Amino acid sequence: xxxxxxxxxxxxxxxxxxxxxxxxxxxxxxxxxxxxxxxxxxxxxxxxxxxxxxxxxxxxxxxxxxxxxxxxxxxxxxxxxxxxxxxxxxxxxxxxxxxxxxxxxxxxxxxxxxxxxxxxxxxxxxxxxxxxxxxxxxxxxxxxxxxxxxxxxxxxxxxxxxxx
Numbered sequence: 001x002x003x004x005x006x007x008x009x010x011x012x013x014x015x016x017x018x019x020x021x022x023x024x025x026x027x028x029x030x031x032x033x034x035x036x037x038x039x040x041x042x043x044x045x046x047x048x049x050x051x052x053x054x055x056x057x058x059x060x061x062x063x064x065x066x067x068x069x070x071x072x073x074x075x076x077x078x079x080x081x082x083x084x085x086x087x088x089x090x091x092x093x094x095x096x097x098x099x100x101x102x103x104x105x106x107x108x109x110x111x112x113x114x115x116x117x118x119x120x121x122x123x124x125x126x127x128x129x130x131x132x133x134x135x136x137x138x139x140x141x142x143x144x145x146x147x148x149x150x151x152x153x154x155x156x157x158x159x160x161x162x163x164x
Contacts, residue, residue, distance in 0.1 A: 003104040011131040012058040033160035038069030053108040054083035
């Protein structure tokens with residue numbers, strides 16, 4: 001079985017107009033909402049073998065917050081340039097490249113791609129995967145290259161506003 005945990009980055013700041021989109025940091029409210037999600041992930045015993053993230057500051061920051069919160073060594077987070085401005089095919093390409101000895105992956109990236117990607121698996125479909133929204137999907141396969149054709153189960157779909 002392969003487990004995929006899709007996370008949209010935390011709420012980011014538009015406060016400094018001189019920063020590029022890539023360099024926008026997480027807002028304080030984004031940290032607070034991510035803390036709620038971290039508690040949920042800990043309660044669900046989410047413990048990925050690998051966390052991969054877009055190189056964008058807000059995505060890496062989200063990945064680091066979650067890693068630290070769930071006990072994953074943040075030095076092992078893999079930054080992937082292709083996840084910034086990625087399309088769905090890029091997401092699949094990244095997943096297909098994962099060594100099959102890894103069974104659980106958390107992927108932190110951006111909309112609108114993540115909403116489109118998770119809508120391939122969840123029902124009912126959503127209009128928007130909100131910031132720090134998380135979708136966990138389990139695939140009945142031993143190979144990442146086969147997840148597109150594998151039977152799957154959505155373990156959970158959680159948004160910060162659903163949590164206390």
